[in-house]
Amino acid sequence: MPIDVNDVMHLLCHISEERKMKAAVKHSGQGALVVGATAFVGGLMGGPPGIAIGGAVGGLFGAWMTAGQFKPVPQIILELPPAEQQKLYDDAFAIIRNLDWTDVAQLTALVMGNAAIQEKLAAGLITYLSRELRAEIRYGE
Known part of the structure; x- marks a missing residue:
């Protein structure tokens, strides 16, 4: 039976809610921008040594800025753009397509x-979040 993408997203949200899954999506682009900007400013103010100092300070600030931003996985799933939800749907549907x-x-x-199907869907969700979003997953709280 065909099922709507949103329905599968809600099913995955339910599973991740039950497991109290949270994920931190690493915003490497933001961190790189901060490093580049501080290195540039350091170079303007202090020449070559300023670039090194600015890059180091920017690297620390960029790492601090993007670390530990854990959000509930259901929130992340529902905020995904439609194309990403479709990828996640395809992975999940491959697991549930034989159910009646x-x-x-x-x-x-x-x-x-069915604990086995739940486990397969949760593993698929974790794989997707890790591979596509480069997210770090935590359980509990």
Whole structure:
């Protein structure tokens, strides 16, 4: 039975909520921008030694700025652009396509009642978050 992308996203949100999953998406672009800007300013103010000092200070600031920004995985899933949600849908649908269900509520009940399928979906979600978003995953709290 075909299922809507949003329904699969909500199923994945439910699984990640049950497991209290949080993820920190590393914003390497922001960090690199900070490093480049401080190195540039350091170079303007202090020449070649200023570039080195500015780069080092910018690197520390950039790392601090992007570290530890953990958000609940359901929030991250729902904020994904449609193309990324489609990728995640394709991965999840490959796992649930052989299940027999009539509506989304029944599908959710089937998945939540089957630890093996839950584990496969959670593993697929973790793989997606790690590979595509370069996220670090935590459980609890």
